[in-house]
Amino acid sequence: MTPLGFETLATLLHRGSGLSIGPDKLYLLETRLAPILRAHALPDLDALAIRLRGAAPELERAVVEAMTTNESSFFRDDKPFAHVRTQALPRLHATRPPGARLRIWSAAASTGQEAYSLAIIVAENRALLGTREVEIVGTDIAREPLARAREGLFTQFEVQRGLPMQMLVRYFRKDGGNWRIAEAIRDMVSFREWNLLGDLRPLGTFDLIFCRNVLIYFDTPTKARALEAMARQLAPDGLLYLGGAETVLGVSDRFASLAGDRAVYGLTPPTAAPQAAVPQMRPLAAVR
Amino acid sequence: MTVDRTQVVLVVDDSRVVRKVARRILEARGFTVEEAEDGSRALEACRRAMPGSVLLDWNMPVMNGLDFLKALREEFGPGNPPVLFCTTENDIDRIEQAIVHGAQEFIMKPFDEEILLGKFEQVGLL
Numbered sequence: 001m002t003p004l005g006f007e008t009l010a011t012l013l014h015r016g017s018g019l020s021i022g023p024d025k026l027y028l029l030e031t032r033l034a035p036i037l038r039a040h041a042l043p044d045l046d047a048l049a050i051r052l053r054g055a056a057p058e059l060e061r062a063v064v065e066a067m068t069t070n071e072s073s074f075f076r077d078d079k080p081f082a083h084v085r086t087q088a089l090p091r092l093h094a095t096r097p098p099g100a101r102l103r104i105w106s107a108a109a110s111t112g113q114e115a116y117s118l119a120i121i122v123a124e125n126r127a128l129l130g131t132r133e134v135e136i137v138g139t140d141i142a143r144e145p146l147a148r149a150r151e152g153l154f155t156q157f158e159v160q161r162g163l164p165m166q167m168l169v170r171y172f173r174k175d176g177g178n179w180r181i182a183e184a185i186r187d188m189v190s191f192r193e194w195n196l197l198g199d200l201r202p203l204g205t206f207d208l209i210f211c212r213n214v215l216i217y218f219d220t221p222t223k224a225r226a227l228e229a230m231a232r233q234l235a236p237d238g239l240l241y242l243g244g245a246e247t248v249l250g251v252s253d254r255f256a257s258l259a260g261d262r263a264v265y266g267l268t269p270p271t272a273a274p275q276a277a278v279p280q281m282r283p284l285a286a287v288r
Numbered sequence: 289m290t291v292d293r294t295q296v297v298l299v300v301d302d303s304r305v306v307r308k309v310a311r312r313i314l315e316a317r318g319f320t321v322e323e324a325e326d327g328s329r330a331l332e333a334c335r336r337a338m339p340g341s342v343l344l345d346w347n348m349p350v351m352n353g354l355d356f357l358k359a360l361r362e363e364f365g366p367g368n369p370p371v372l373f374c375t376t377e378n379d380i381d382r383i384e385q386a387i388v389h390g391a392q393e394f395i396m397k398p399f400d401e402e403i404l405l406g407k408f409e410q411v412g413l414l
């Protein structure tokens with residue numbers, strides 16, 4: 001591929017989804033964009049790049065979507081979900097006025113396992129929450145995974161990754177060779193197409209934000225921008241959950257990690273030093 | 289050489305191929321694998337020396353997985369060792385039955401390395 005062609009694609013991806021792709025990832029472009037080349041009868045990536053230099057918004061979004069990694073699983077890494085169950089939900093419920101709705105955001109929802117895991121936690125804690133409403137919003141830039149998320153149908157392989165069998169029995173039913181999420185769980189979650197790098201304000205304010213395993217694909221300035229924007233959508237006492245390989249350290253000073261946990265963050269008060277942040281939080285108890 | 293019994297997985301399956309596959313996956317992660325080809329031999333093995341966990345097939349001649357599980361829990365009490373039940377017939381009824389009789393997790397066949405190790409992790413064995 002010519003340097004100019006590569007540049008065209010890399011720029012488009014960076015602008016479209018924040019994806020930062022170096023020349024060492026040429027093979028990724030080749031494998032993931034092959035179906036698009038075929039569908040548009042284009043001989044190679046250079047031809048695609050040329051096509052993209054004209055106005056081709058649908059093709060652009062197809063390229064951006066094809067380059068996303070949509071890997072996910074239920075209760076992925078377990079720890080953040082355990083934190084929601086044992087710390088965040090009980091505290092939010094205790095401190096919020098009765099009747100106030102809690103809002104949870106799965107900001108890179110992909111095929112929906114993260115949002116549904118959160119909905120299952122809420123369902124499991126109904127006794128604690130009483131009649132309090134909990135709204136879960138799942139957003140992603142990619143349409144195809146979102147359509148699967150809405151459908152709520154998972155393969156045998158997918159329901160065996162991270163999902164305890166008690167949860168499988170309680171919240172899924174067999175549908176052919178696949179497993180369908182219970183309607184009660186599906187109805188707790190709404191999925192919307194949304195770019196994390198776009199205007200997030202219409203989504204409103206959230207008490208908990210799960211933004212896991214997406215910042216890893218961004219370069220530092222883009223990570224900083226996304227974190228800054230999410231900080232504005234987070235309630236003052238809300239929490240942000242990042243993926244195992246992600247951190248705000250050296251990227252943004254809007255968040256400070258809760259004592260003892262690299263994956264859970266609270267907002268830093270505008271004036272206080274980061275280490276003094278969110279003193280009301282107790283450290284994460286040993287979970288698992 | 290003494291074996292750390294908590295690291296022993298008893299693989300109970302009448303298929304030699306399945307036992308071999310499970311052995312390969314588990315040994316690569318540092319487990320010691322013992323094998324039994326039906327429930328009754330598995331129970332004898334547990335009486336001789338208790339394994340740290342059991343990977344248990346459902347359909348077997350002589351004594352099937354569920355009967356083994358019931359006998360094991362009756363004789364040695366609930367909870368220990370953890371049992372990971374696996375079967376090809378994965379309807380909800382089966383899974384519920386396995387839960388009721390004290391299995392810790394359920395694996396649907398055919399399983400691969402990721403699923404098997406993921407389930408071992410889920411029950412705290414990895």
Ligand SMILES: C[S@@+](CC[C@H](N)C(=O)[O-])C[C@H]1O[C@@H](n2cnc3c(N)ncnc32)[C@H](O)[C@@H]1O
Pocket residue numbers: 016017018019068069070071072073076107108109110111114139140141142145194195196197211212213214243
């Ligand atoms: C690896 S998945 C993470 C799924 C889930 N959060 C988890 O941790 O299992 C990453 C998702 O981020 C989405 N994504 C990438 N860039 C995005 C952007 N700029 N805005 C919204 N979603 C984006 C991808 O489409 C993909 O579905």
